[in-house]
Amino acid sequence: MARKITYQQAINEALDQEMSRDQNVIVMGEDVAGGEGSPGEQDAWGGVLGVTRGLYHKHPGRVIDTPISESGYVGAAIGAACVGMRPVAELMFVDFLGVCFDQIFNQAAKFRYMFGGKSETPVVIRAMYGAGFRAAAQHSQCLYNIFTHIPGLKVVVPSNPYDAKGLLIQSIRDNDPVIFLEHKALYTMEGEVPEESYAIPFGEAAVVREGHDVTIVAIGRMVQKAQEAAAELQKQGIHCEIIDPRTTSPLDTDTILESVEKTGRLVVVDESHPRCSMASDIAGLAAERVFGSLKAPIRQVTGFHSPVPFSDTLEELYIPSAAKIIAAVQSTKEYK
Amino acid sequence: MTKTLTREDLLKAYRTMRTIREFEERLHTDFATGEIPGFVHLYAGEEASATGVCMNLTADDHIASTHRGHGHCIAKGVDPVGMMAEIWGKKTGTCKGKGGSMHIADLSVGMLGANGIVGGGGPLVCGTALAAKLRNQPFVSVCFFGDGASNQGTIFEAMNLASVWNLPVIFLAENNGYAEATSSKFSVACDNIADRASAFGMPGITVDGFDFFAVYEAAGAAIDRARNGGGPSLVEVKLSRYYGHFEGDQQTYRAAGEVQNIRDTKDCLMQFAHRVTSSGEIAQAELDAIDAEVKALIDGSVVKAKSDPKPTEADLLTDVYVSY
Ligand SMILES: Cc1ncc(C[n+]2csc(CCOP(=O)(O)OP(=O)(O)O)c2C)c(N)n1
Ligand SMILES: [Mg+2]
Numbered sequence: 001m002a003r004k005i006t007y008q009q010a011i012n013e014a015l016d017q018e019m020s021r022d023q024n025v026i027v028m029g030e031d032v033a034g035g036e037g038s039p040g041e042q043d044a045w046g047g048v049l050g051v052t053r054g055l056y057h058k059h060p061g062r063v064i065d066t067p068i069s070e071s072g073y074v075g076a077a078i079g080a081a082c083v084g085m086r087p088v089a090e091l092m093f094v095d096f097l098g099v100c101f102d103q104i105f106n107q108a109a110k111f112r113y114m115f116g117g118k119s120e121t122p123v124v125i126r127a128m129y130g131a132g133f134r135a136a137a138q139h140s141q142c143l144y145n146i147f148t149h150i151p152g153l154k155v156v157v158p159s160n161p162y163d164a165k166g167l168l169i170q171s172i173r174d175n176d177p178v179i180f181l182e183h184k185a186l187y188t189m190e191g192e193v194p195e196e197s198y199a200i201p202f203g204e205a206a207v208v209r210e211g212h213d214v215t216i217v218a219i220g221r222m223v224q225k226a227q228e229a230a231a232e233l234q235k236q237g238i239h240c241e242i243i244d245p246r247t248t249s250p251l252d253t254d255t256i257l258e259s260v261e262k263t264g265r266l267v268v269v270d271e272s273h274p275r276c277s278m279a280s281d282i283a284g285l286a287a288e289r290v291f292g293s294l295k296a297p298i299r300q301v302t303g304f305h306s307p308v309p310f311s312d313t314l315e316e317l318y319i320p321s322a323a324k325i326i327a328a329v330q331s332t333k334e335y336k
Numbered sequence: 337m338t339k340t341l342t343r344e345d346l347l348k349a350y351r352t353m354r355t356i357r358e359f360e361e362r363l364h365t366d367f368a369t370g371e372i373p374g375f376v377h378l379y380a381g382e383e384a385s386a387t388g389v390c391m392n393l394t395a396d397d398h399i400a401s402t403h404r405g406h407g408h409c410i411a412k413g414v415d416p417v418g419m420m421a422e423i424w425g426k427k428t429g430t431c432k433g434k435g436g437s438m439h440i441a442d443l444s445v446g447m448l449g450a451n452g453i454v455g456g457g458g459p460l461v462c463g464t465a466l467a468a469k470l471r472n473q474p475f476v477s478v479c480f481f482g483d484g485a486s487n488q489g490t491i492f493e494a495m496n497l498a499s500v501w502n503l504p505v506i507f508l509a510e511n512n513g514y515a516e517a518t519s520s521k522f523s524v525a526c527d528n529i530a531d532r533a534s535a536f537g538m539p540g541i542t543v544d545g546f547d548f549f550a551v552y553e554a555a556g557a558a559i560d561r562a563r564n565g566g567g568p569s570l571v572e573v574k575l576s577r578y579y580g581h582f583e584g585d586q587q588t589y590r591a592a593g594e595v596q597n598i599r600d601t602k603d604c605l606m607q608f609a610h611r612v613t614s615s616g617e618i619a620q621a622e623l624d625a626i627d628a629e630v631k632a633l634i635d636g637s638v639v640k641a642k643s644d645p646k647p648t649e650a651d652l653l654t655d656v657y658v659s660y
Contacts, residue, residue, distance in 0.1 A: 037522025138452030
C-alpha cells in the first residue's frame with residue numbers, strides 16, 4: 001500500500017525495515033541517536049536533521065553515536081563490512097568527506113580489486129549535500145562527481161521519496177561500498193511510497209518525462225528544477241524528455257544515449273561546480289558516442305567555479321534555476 | 337609569571353566579555369524573527385575563555401577558531417560591526433557576505449578564521465607557529481577547539497607535530513560538555529581532555545572556564561612558556577554554552593534547569609563584576625557605563641547590518657583566486 005511520506009521519512013523507513021530484516025545492519029554516526037552520555041533524552045536528535053529519529057529505541061544497541069572522528073568511525077564501518085556486517089555510516093554533511101576520504105577511496109573502494117576479487121565491503125556511507133540553506137562554503141557542496149570518479153564505489157543520488165527508499169534498501173543489500181547522497185532541500189518533499197520493502201536496482205535511469213525535442217539529464221535536486229522548466233517549455237511547444245540517472249555510478253548510459261539519439265539535443269543539469277562534473281562527464285559521453293545524431297551543441301547548466309557563497313543573493317545566483325534551464329533548452333532548439 | 341592586571345586591563349576584559357554577551361544575546365533574539373540566515377552557533381556563557389586567553393595576545397599572535405567563533409573574533413579584535421553585517425549576509429561584512437557566521441576571519445588582527453570543519457584549526461596553527469619560529473619572531477598561536485573536536489585526528493596530529501617541532505602553540509580546549517547533543521562524558525575517553533597532554537609530551541592543565549582570572553593565569557603561563565621557546569601546552573577550560581548547539585536546537589538532551597543553575601551561580605560576567613567591585617578596584621557605575629556603551633554599539637551594528645547592501649552578481653566570481 002502506497003501513501004504519501006517525505007523523502008526524510010522514506011530514508012528512515014528503509015533503514016528501519018532493513019535493520020529489522022537483517023541484524024547485521026547497524027547505523028552509526030555523530031548524533032544519529034544524539035544524546036549519548038547526556039542527562040536528557042538518549043535519542044534527543046536522531047541525526048542532525050532528525051532523519052534517524054526513532055530507530056534508537058526500535059533497534060537497541062544498533063544505532064551508535066560516535067565521537068567526532070570521521071576517519072575513525074567511517075573506517076570502522078568499512079572494517080566491519082569486511083567481516084560481513086552491513087554498516088550504514090552517516091557522514092552528516094558530505095563536505096566532511098575531506099576528513100575521512102582515505103578510508104573511502106584508498107581503502108573501501110580498492111579492496112575488492114587489489115585483493116583479486118576475494119573481498120566484499122558492503123558498507124553504505126550516507127551524507128547530505130547541496131546548496132540552498134545559507135550554510136556557506138563548507139556545508140553546501142555536491143561532491144558526487146568526486147566519488148563517481150573512483151572505481152569501486154557506487155554512488156546514489158535519489159531525487160524523490162520513492163527512489164530514496166528503494167535505492168537505500170538496494171544500497172544496504174548491495175555487496176559493494178555505496179555512497180548514498182541526500183539533498184537537504186529534498187528532505188521535506190512528499191511522494192507516494194509503498195509501505196512494503198522494495199529495492200530499485202542500480203544503473204537504471206528513470207525517464208521522468210517523455211518528449212521528443214530535447215533531452216534533459218538532471219541529477220538529484222535538479223530533477224525538480226528540470227520539471228519546472230519542462231512544464232514551462234511545454235507551453236511554448238517544446239517537448240522535453242527528462243532523464244534522472246538515479247545512480248551516477250553505475251551510470252545508465254544506454255537510456256541517456258538512446259534519448260539523445262531520439263531528440264538530437266542534450267542539456268545536462270548538475271548543481272555542482274562545472275569542471276570535471278557529472279555534467280561534463282555526460283556531455284563528453286554523448287559527444288563521443290552519439291555525435292552524429294546531435295542537431296545542436298550540448299549545453300551544461302551547473303553551479304559556478306567558485307565555492308558556494310553565503311549571502312542569499314549570491315547563493316541563489318549560484319544554484320541552477322529553472323530559468324537557466326529554459327534558456328539552455330531554447331538555445332539548443334533555436335540553434336541552426 | 338603573567339603580568340598583573342591594571343585597572344585598564346580589568347575594564348577592557350569586562351568590556352570584551354560584555355560585548356560578546358550582548359552580541360550573542362542580540363543574535364539569539366534576532367534569529368527568532370527568522371531574518372538571520374544560515375546556521376548560528378552562539379558563544380554566550382563562554383566569554384571568560386576567549387577573553388582570558390586573548391588578553392595575553394597581541395595582534396601579531398594568531399588564533400584559529402571554531403564554528404562557535406563570534407567570541408574568539410571579538411576577543412581577538414575583529415570589529416563587531418563588520419561581524420554583524422557578515423552574519424546578515426551583507427557586502428559590508430568582514431568577509432563581504434561570502435562566508436557568514438561560520439567563516440568570519442580577519443588576518444589583520446591575527447584571526448585565522450572561524451571554521452565549519454570541526455578540528456580544522458589544529459594543523460593551521462602549527463603552520464603559523466612554524467613560520468614565527470623560522471623567522472625568529474616571538475609570536476604564538478592558539479587553537480581553540482571543543483570537547484567534540486578534541487576527538488578529531490587533526491587535533492591529535494597537530495599536538496604531536498607541535499611537540500616534535502617544539503612550536504609556540506597553545507591548544508585551548510573549550511570543554512562545554514557537549515558536541516551537538518552528545519556528551520563529552522561519552523565521547524572523551526579520559527576524565528579530562530588535559531590528561532591527553534602527557535601523551536604528546538606537553539604540559540596540560542584544566543581550569544574553571546567561568547573564572548576569567550583562572551583562564552587568564554593559566555593561558556598566560558602557557559603563552560609565556562611558548563613565547564620563550566618552551567614549546568606547546570594544552571589548556572582545558574571547563575565551561576557551558578547557554579544556548580543550543582545552534583539556534584533552533586530544542587536541547588532535550590540537557591537536564592532541566594541546567595543552564596539556569598549555571599547562569600545563577602557561575603556566570604563569568606557576574607563573577608567578574610562581583611570580584612572587581614568588592615575589591616574596590618572598579619566601581620559598579622563604571623561597569624554600568626560599559627554596559628550602556630556596549631548595548632549602543634550592538635544596537636547600532638544591527639541597524640547598520642539591516643540597512644547595508646547585499647553583495648551582487650558582480651561579486652559572485654571574484655575572490656576565488658588572487659590572479660586570474
Ligand atoms: C568534520 C566535521 N564533523 C562534524 C561536524 C558537525 N558539527 C559541527 S559542530 C559539532 C559539534 C562540535 O562540538 P565541540 O567541538 O564540543 O564544540 P561546541 O559546539 O561544543 O562548541 C559537530 C559534530 C563538522 N562541522 N565538521
Ligand atoms: Mg562542546
